[in-house]
Amino acid sequence: MIRAYELTKRYGDRTVVQGLDFTVRPGHVTGFLGPNGAGKSTTMRMLLGLDAPTRGRSTIGGRDYTTHPAPLTEVGALLEARSVHPGLTAFHHLTALAHTHRIPRGRVEHVLDLAGLTEVADRRIKGFSLGMGQRLGIAAALLGDPATLVLDEPVNGLDPEGVRWIRGLLTSLAAEGRTVLVSSHLMSEMALTADHLVVIGRGRLLADTTVDALIREAGGAWVKVVTPRAEALRTLLAGPGVRTGPVPDAGPDHLAVHGADAARIGRVAATHAIPLHELTPQTVSLEQAFMDLTRESVEYRTPAPLTGAPA
Numbered sequence: 360m361i362r363a364y365e366l367t368k369r370y371g372d373r374t375v376v377q378g379l380d381f382t383v384r385p386g387h388v389t390g391f392l393g394p395n396g397a398g399k400s401t402t403m404r405m406l407l408g409l410d411a412p413t414r415g416r417s418t419i420g421g422r423d424y425t426t427h428p429a430p431l432t433e434v435g436a437l438l439e440a441r442s443v444h445p446g447l448t449a450f451h452h453l454t455a456l457a458h459t460h461r462i463p464r465g466r467v468e469h470v471l472d473l474a475g476l477t478e479v480a481d482r483r484i485k486g487f488s489l490g491m492g493q494r495l496g497i498a499a500a501l502l503g504d505p506a507t508l509v510l511d512e513p514v515n516g517l518d519p520e521g522v523r524w525i526r527g528l529l530t531s532l533a534a535e536g537r538t539v540l541v542s543s544h545l546m547s548e549m550a551l552t553a554d555h556l557v558v559i560g561r562g563r564l565l566a567d568t569t570v571d572a573l574i575r576e577a578g579g580a581w582v583k584v585v586t587p588r589a590e591a592l593r594t595l596l597a598g599p600g601v602r603t604g605p606v607p608d609a610g611p612d613h614l615a616v617h618g619a620d621a622a623r624i625g626r627v628a629a630t631h632a633i634p635l636h637e638l639t640p641q642t643v644s645l646e647q648a649f650m651d652l653t654r655e656s657v658e659y660r661t662p663a664p665l666t667g668a669p670a
């Protein structure tokens with residue numbers, strides 16, 4: 360289990376992580392999300408003792424990371440900036456790591472295999488692609504068979520097969536009872552991989568919740584209905600827990616219905632001979648829920664696309 364207590368980091372007069380309190384439980388993949396510059400990497404570095412908090416503290420497995428006698432066998436980490444000797448081969452890099460942490464040599468072959476690197480194990484790391492480098496970083500994180508994994512953007516640079524591999528790997532590591540904290544900007548991927556989420560913005564905690572709850576709070580499931588008798592259907596559906604309204608940027612024949620599923624809407628329409636041109640269940644994506652939650656916390660915003668030719 361990872362615990363952060365009032366974790367705070369100041370650089371000069373800028374507070375980049377502010378009073379973060381959260382718990383990452385074993386047996387789940389926890390997604391660590393936030394817009395660019397939100398403080399995710401800084402927080403991860405503090406969890407791993409690579410940056411000292413200005414205030415607050417954190418524990419992994421009940422103790423300060425730096426007090427673990429053999430950290431690699433407790434916590435496997437992948438951070439954005441890796442210090443890997445480019446002249447070494449993947450095999451020698453992992454063997455050296457294993458040696459300094461008294462990890463059996465057999466683990467090197469095992470993690471090379473797990474990361475799909477067996478065939479390139481004798482190549483120098485300097486010739487590795489971004490994706491191969493990521494795989495090597497993940498192999499190193501798994502080397503000590505740790506109970507906790509802290510991975511910063513592990514899918515960065517991976518091809519679709521690699522992304523799918525990471526998804527399966529993280530899910531199975533959590534199913535084995537390990538604690539898995541993973542940061543990512545790929546919301547569609549997080550929706551498939553994570554069950555718990557810690558979301559931060561401008562260094563502050565915005566949500567500590569499940570993927571399902573975040574999506575539900577953002578509007579959850581609704582049904583798009585298109586009918587020439589929208590007003591009549593709206594009146595018939597009215598009742599406790601049912602909310603109907605217009606569909607943004609659509610005509611008056613479109614209805615957005617919350618609180619009644621497609622089957623119920625279809626039954627009401629059929630009973631009253633109301634023709635339906637469309638009846639489509641919709642869900643808010645994790646991406647949309649994330650954008651809604653972090654709207655006020657985005658520091659680096661993309662300008663609106665230019666429209667029309669310059670004068």
Ligand SMILES: Nc1ncnc2c1ncn2[C@@H]1O[C@H](COP(=O)(O)OP(=O)(O)OP(=O)(O)O)[C@@H](O)[C@H]1O
Binds near residue numbers: 370375396397402
């Ligand atoms: N060593 C440092 N000195 C000064 N400021 C820093 C330092 N490291 C990070 N920062 C600042 O802290 C803020 C948070 O950075 P951090 O890298 O933790 O964010 P992040 O959420 O990981 O961002 P991204 O999603 O872009 O990787 C940024 O504004 C960054 O410029």
